Amino acid sequence: MSARTGEIQFVTLGLGAEVFAVPVEYVREILDYTPPSALPEGPAYLLGLTDVRGRATPTLDLRLKLGLAAVPPTLATRILVLDVPVEGRQLALGLVADRVIEVAAFTPDEIEPAPDIGVRWRSDYMRGVVRRDTDFVVLFDLPRLLTSQDAAVLDAAA
Template sequence: MSGSMSLETGQYLTYKLADEVFALDIAKVREVLDFTCITKVPQMPDFMCGVINLRGSVVPVVDMRLKFGMDRTEQTVNTCIIITEVTLGEDVAVIGALADSVQAVLDLGAKQIEPAPKMGTGLNTDFIKGMGKQDDQFIIILDIDRVFSADDLSLTGGPADSPQQMAVGA
């Protein structure tokens, strides 16, 4: 099976968006932050909330609910920002992913993960690495590198160490 490499045993950070549970490969997660003040940047697409200051670095924050066509994330005591590393070609960008809540870090074995479902020709599911199963619950395992397009990353100001990175006025 050609997709078996992406379905190997691993650790995944699980988080909720609405009533759905999603997961990211823990190797792509730098840290999880409590919700903090997000500076809005003019003329960004709806799914781009703005930017935060992370120890002196400007990090764009994406509302994952809006990115996936859901309702906007409402801030609660559990709302958090998952700081991820997204690779596109040879470039790496640091992006904050706004989530309703973080659940846990899970070890999922290959037998607990099925390939991404084929939804027909009209829907792109390339960003889904697989479907994890724990008890009676499905976990949508994302390939964070495929969630964002080159155009999305160009809106963030480029790779993490790029001189094109957005500046935030004080």
């Protein structure tokens, strides 16, 4: 958060026509897409492990985690390497997104509470929404997106 303006910075990303955002403080780096090394018997959304500077990093397909259909990667597909606080520790993981759009700053009064109905995403994954023109940016609550069960699976994968 910028102390001067009270703005909070987010990295916005696209999944199809939808726009989501993750807090910039969790983003370690953004990589061009390379297929992760597959892992047997993991959940469908766990694509496998990506080599991030010599470290095996569990990589999730964000589309599958949200219940969307898988799509083949394109030249715009990116892996966001994140450090997410889960249960008192940092969990390193990669999230595959159709595209990364920009770093955007929102003020706390621009962030509306996550609606309980009217959107197709589970509201417990959402920190809130920001109205932009005629659309919305859905702000992820990353620790909630990754349940304790997910954290255990990702730890085992790493």
